[in-house]
Amino acid sequence: MSTKSLWFLWLISTLVLSGVLGYELFAESQKPHFLPGQTSLGHFQIELECSACHTESFADQQAIQQSCVDCHGAELDAVRDSHPRSKFTDPRNADRLARIDARYCVSCHSEHTPETTRLMGVTQPQDFCAYCHEDIADERPSHEGMGFQTCASSGCHNYHDNQALYEDFLLEHASEPALIVAGKLPLTSMEELIQVSGVSWSPYQPASGETLKQQGWQEAHEQWTSSAHGAADVGCVNCHQPDTDEAWADQPGTEVCATCHESEAKGFLAGRHGMRLAQDLPPMTPAQARLPMKENASHKELTCNSCHSPHEQNTTTAAVEACLGCHNDDHTLAFEQSPHHDTWVSFLEGGVSREEAVSCATCHLPRTEYKQFSNTIVRVDHNQNNTLRPNEKMIRTTCMHCHGLGFSLDALASEDLIQSNFTGLPATHIQSIDMALDRIEPSNTTP
Ligand code: HEC
Ligand code: HEC
Ligand code: HEC
Ligand code: HEC
Ligand code: HEC
Ligand code: HEC
Ligand code: HEC
Ligand code: HEC
Ligand code: HEC
Ligand code: HEC
Known part of the structure; x- marks a missing residue:
């Protein structure tokens, strides 16, 4: 081929390519073609608004992190996040980052990966708590034999929000009856x-x-x-x-x-x-x-x-x-x-x-x-x-x-009750309150 025809070919293919790309970039409805994969349930409604997360074109990790914090930081603060970033920037915990860099949201909540995304946009396997808490049974004999896939799936712990699960809270509400009916709060006019x-x-x-x-x-x-x-x-x-x-x-x-x-x-x-x-x-x-x-x-x-x-x-x-x-x-x-x-x-x-x-x-x-x-x-x-x-x-x-705390924990852990919109009684019992009571028992009996 002569130089001239090569040049011509280049020109044509560039024109065609930029035409296609240009068209796709400008037509909103075409944007999914650029998505590397479907976006999670929480975000799909705004997935075509790439810049909501990719704030600068091809933003680095820090910029994506900032976008997560801008939209979710306040809600995590409000629930007293039990694994805040500050826990992991502390040099004493540096060894914990070997398997998962918990300083970054995307380590656990990546995007466009539907095949590995679980509920709540989590992209880690169900038993990932083991990466950092492998020795829990040594510290707490009550946890002996429990599977790591149950830490966060059984009404016992969450990664961020444990406001209804802290030990002192469990103890404070340990002996409430199933039904109280004090009613909702009256609105401020x-x-x-x-x-x-x-x-x-x-x-x-x-x-x-x-x-x-x-x-x-x-x-x-x-x-x-x-x-x-x-x-x-x-x-x-x-x-x-x-x-x-x-x-x-x-x-x-x-x-x-x-x-x-x-x-x-x-x-x-x-x-x-x-x-x-x-x-x-x-x-x-x-x-x-x-x-x-x-x-x-x-x-x-x-x-x-x-x-x-x-x-x-x-x-x-x-x-x-x-x-x-x-x-x-x-x-x-x-x-x-x-x-x-x-x-x-x-x-x-x-x-x-x-x-x-x-x-x-x-x-x-x-x-x-x-x-x-x-x-x-x-x-x-x-x-x-x-x-x-x-x-x-x-x-x-x-x-x-x-309702009392114990009854509420049991009811919300039941997938069947959620399906039936809470018709019937919980079939299984969550041990959290019992375990918290067991732990304080010795101090209860000593005067
Ligand atoms: C005009 C239609 C409409 C009305 C009215 C409406 N919703 Fe929704 N709701 C939606 C849509 C659409 C979504 C988003 C669903 C999705 O993203 O797949 C949604 C989402 C939700 C979600 C979040 C579900 C999830 O998995 O995150 C809840 C909970 C919900 N609605 C409850 C309610 C309640 C309670 C009411 C009445 C007080 C109500 N909705 C009224 C259309 C409606
Ligand atoms: C709700 C936030 C959000 C939106 C909206 C979003 N993304 Fe992403 N995207 C992410 C996250 C999080 C990652 C993973 C980053 C990481 O793991 O470091 C990512 C990764 C990517 C990657 C790199 C994938 C890879 O395999 O390395 C591309 C390309 C991308 N997004 C394109 C897009 C495009 C194009 C849009 C708009 C059509 C878009 N994204 C909208 C959050 C988002
Ligand atoms: C080491 C893993 C990990 C990291 C890092 C992480 N998350 Fe999560 N996140 C989870 C898990 C697991 C859940 C599921 C619910 C739970 O167990 O609390 C979750 C749930 C959530 C939820 C929904 C439920 C809730 O409690 O509000 C939001 C929002 C959220 N994460 C935002 C973030 C943001 C923003 C960051 C970064 C500042 C972040 N996460 C970092 C593991 C992680
Ligand atoms: C423009 C604001 C915005 C940005 C940026 C954003 N989110 Fe969200 N995110 C939302 C909204 C709105 C929802 C849906 C409502 C909800 O679940 O709170 C959501 C849902 C979620 C959920 C799912 C909660 C559930 O219950 O299913 C997680 C986890 C989450 N976001 C984490 C992140 C992480 C990590 C980043 C950064 C990569 C990020 N978000 C970026 C607004 C944003
Ligand atoms: C990246 C490492 C890491 C991962 C993954 C991790 N944790 Fe932690 N967790 C820590 C560190 C660090 C502390 C604070 C020091 C300590 O108590 O060991 C902590 C503390 C805790 C505490 C006690 C403190 C409190 O505020 O409640 C509980 C309970 C807990 N984690 C449960 C979990 C559960 C459940 C998971 C999985 C959903 C999980 N952790 C995943 C590192 C991690
Ligand atoms: C999904 C349905 C739904 C949507 C959408 C909705 N509301 Fe409401 N709103 C309700 C319900 C239900 C109540 C009454 C709840 C109660 O009395 O406990 C209410 C109560 C109110 C009240 C009086 C009580 C109070 O103190 O908040 C105001 C004011 C109000 N809504 C404004 C708005 C405005 C403004 C918007 C849009 C930004 C909006 N609502 C969108 C369902 C909705
Ligand atoms: C609280 C705010 C509010 C007040 C006060 C209010 N309106 Fe409206 N009105 C609306 C909204 C919002 C719509 C549009 C509803 C929709 O989107 O279909 C509307 C729609 C209308 C329409 C129909 C417009 C159309 O689409 O053809 C008329 C006519 C109307 N209003 C007249 C009035 C009159 C007359 C009054 C006073 C007596 C009044 N409105 C007071 C909020 C208000
Ligand atoms: C100019 C101020 C103003 C605007 C604009 C306004 N509201 Fe209101 N709204 C009020 C006041 C004042 C009340 C009276 C509440 C009371 O008596 O406690 C009220 C009451 C309400 C209530 C409660 C009704 C009840 O029965 O308790 C709802 C719902 C509501 N507004 C929705 C809306 C929606 C939706 C719009 C927009 C379409 C809107 N308002 C616009 C001032 C406003
Ligand atoms: C007693 C409290 C309660 C009542 C009443 C209730 N819900 Fe729910 N709803 C829940 C709980 C708990 C969940 C499940 C949250 C989870 O674990 O995913 C849920 C989930 C949902 C979801 C998300 C479903 C999904 O598959 O993601 C929607 C939508 C919803 N509810 C709408 C409604 C509507 C509409 C009504 C009234 C007709 C209603 N709920 C009545 C507690 C309630
Ligand atoms: C405003 C009061 C009120 C609130 C809030 C409330 N409940 Fe109830 N609940 C009741 C009453 C009243 C009954 C009926 C008791 C009966 O008939 O013996 C009931 C019954 C139940 C039942 C038993 C149903 C059966 O067939 O016996 C379950 C399970 C339940 N509630 C779960 C919940 C959960 C979970 C929540 C929070 C998400 C909740 N409730 C919030 C008042 C409430």
Whole structure:
């Protein structure tokens, strides 16, 4: 071949290649071609947003680490992470890093490797605790003969969050009965909250925005009149035209709600309902889900309004009916046959208070105490992933308002009970409390 034709070939192939690459790079829908493999359950919704984790193009380990910490650092701090990075930067523990460099998140949570990814994005084998705790049976004879695959799978330990499993906590709650029913926490009212947070808005001026579209507004107006917003003077313009210099918006977005409901919006955006919005991606829809969803819900978009219809804000329908409108897995479908659901029916019929009844939201959007300056306020945690896994996270926020610790540990360790949405009693017993009691027995008997 002559030099000329070689050059020509090079030109053509470069053009073709860059054309293809250019096209793929620019077309969002083509990006999966560049993914080295499917992304984990926790992250697939934002997988096309490569830069969320690969913050610089082809970022080094440190940059990826920083992205993990930016999104998850606060939640690990809040649960007093039992294996923080600082444990492993301590030279006395340097020998522990021989088999697994626990200073880096990706050592245990790599990505795009579906074949080795377990629940919670863990990419280590189930018995990996042995890498560092091989000698545990020498230190604690009670652990003699236990398999390392059971450390974190039997309601005994977690790698990060052991808040419901610390020995002193187990001892403190060792002898509680199965059922207590003190009920959930009562919510702090917006009125109190406004005093604490200083949120304010101009009260509704009926004449201001309304005149424009009066015609089609009858229904919205009627619903709004009997809603909490109507009662609190949060008017049409507060949502549809918060800035009077801007045009009336037909579909106010989450950011509008967030101006008055900051903690709710923050929670929503951090979980699997709102995480796409948090990346400025179009809202999540059931059609994109990996979990089973109702077919007729596939087009619904996840915003505040998926659970709260915009002019009613009814928090009762939001707590069960709304969820059933989308979710379609066995656990969800079993709820209506469960004893917990009986308590919800009793609430709807005026039997027990809402605080004593169990809805989907009781467990998944629990009422949570927050510190705001020096005040403690109770609001609904809208991040349903905050208490989902490891599921012992639910014990303190939810179960223990109505059940003893021992019963809750047993119930949450049962895969069957999760499937049946807690219909029936736990079949097996978790030994943690007994073991903690055994350990203090000698000191108990000496005066
Ligand atoms: C949720 C975070 C996240 C997102 C989003 C993400 N990645 Fe990754 N990616 C990772 C992690 C973690 C690793 C593993 C790094 C390691 O082990 O050092 C990785 C590794 C890679 C690798 C190297 C694989 C190998 O075998 O060495 C490539 C290539 C890559 N990602 C491409 C992409 C592309 C392209 C996108 C967007 C379409 C993307 N990633 C989106 C987290 C992410
Ligand atoms: C030595 C292994 C290891 C390292 C390193 C590690 N994790 Fe984990 N992580 C786990 C395991 C195992 C789980 C499963 C749940 C458990 O046992 O607590 C988990 C669960 C999680 C969860 C979900 C459950 C929870 O407790 O919130 C998040 C989020 C998480 N890890 C983030 C991180 C981040 C961020 C880093 C880095 C700062 C990190 N992990 C480093 C092993 C590790
Ligand atoms: C842009 C924010 C963001 C970044 C960056 C990010 N994550 Fe996540 N991650 C999320 C969200 C949102 C979820 C889903 C909600 C949840 O499970 O908390 C999630 C889920 C997870 C889970 C699964 C929890 C479960 O219960 O299944 C783990 C583990 C995790 N992330 C670890 C990491 C690690 C390690 C990195 C760095 C490689 C990382 N994340 C980077 C936002 C992020
Ligand atoms: C990379 C090494 C490493 C791995 C892997 C590891 N640990 Fe640890 N763990 C440590 C170190 C270091 C300490 C603190 C010193 C000590 O107590 O030995 C610790 C302490 C603990 C403690 C007592 C302290 C506390 O705060 O609760 C428990 C319980 C524990 N680990 C359980 C586990 C379990 C369960 C796993 C597996 C899911 C695991 N560890 C995996 C290194 C590791
Ligand atoms: C709490 C905030 C809020 C208040 C207060 C509010 N709206 Fe809305 N409204 C919304 C949201 C959000 C939507 C969009 C719902 C959707 O996405 O389908 C909406 C939709 C509408 C629509 C339908 C727009 C369309 O897509 O055709 C009308 C009409 C409307 N509102 C009128 C009113 C009137 C009149 C008032 C006062 C009586 C009012 N709204 C008060 C939040 C609010
Ligand atoms: C201008 C401030 C403001 C804006 C904007 C706003 N709200 Fe509200 N919201 C309030 C006030 C005040 C209450 C009254 C609560 C009370 O009486 O305790 C309230 C109550 C609620 C309630 C509880 C209803 C009940 O029955 O207890 C929900 C749910 C709610 N808002 C959702 C939303 C959503 C969704 C949006 C966005 C579409 C939104 N809000 C926008 C101020 C606002
Ligand atoms: C998955 C369904 C769902 C979504 C999405 C949702 N909410 Fe809620 N919300 C609920 C439920 C259920 C309750 C009542 C729980 C209770 O009473 O224990 C509630 C309660 C509230 C309350 C009153 C109680 C409080 O103190 O927090 C406000 C305000 C609120 N939501 C605002 C919002 C805003 C703003 C958004 C969007 C950022 C939003 N919600 C998205 C289900 C949802
Ligand atoms: C508009 C549809 C819709 C509504 C309404 C809705 N969800 Fe979801 N939910 C989803 C989608 C979509 C996901 C993400 C599924 C996925 O990523 O595969 C999700 C995720 C979840 C998860 C996390 C599952 C996991 O494995 O991480 C929980 C828990 C959950 N929803 C509970 C609820 C509860 C409780 C309600 C009612 C208060 C509710 N949802 C209302 C669509 C909805
Ligand atoms: C008594 C508490 C409780 C009630 C009530 C409850 N759940 Fe759950 N839910 C759980 C627990 C615990 C898990 C499992 C967490 C784990 O270990 O993975 C779970 C898991 C889920 C998941 C994730 C399923 C998966 O396969 O990943 C969804 C979605 C969900 N619940 C939705 C709902 C809906 C919708 C309702 C109401 C119809 C509901 N839940 C009622 C406690 C509850
Ligand atoms: C608001 C109170 C309340 C909360 C919160 C609550 N429960 Fe219950 N639970 C009840 C009541 C009431 C019963 C019915 C007792 C009966 O009928 O004897 C019940 C029954 C049960 C049963 C036995 C069902 C049967 O068939 O006998 C299990 C298992 C259970 N709950 C597990 C849990 C778990 C796990 C949690 C936390 C994720 C939880 N519950 C949260 C009130 C609650």
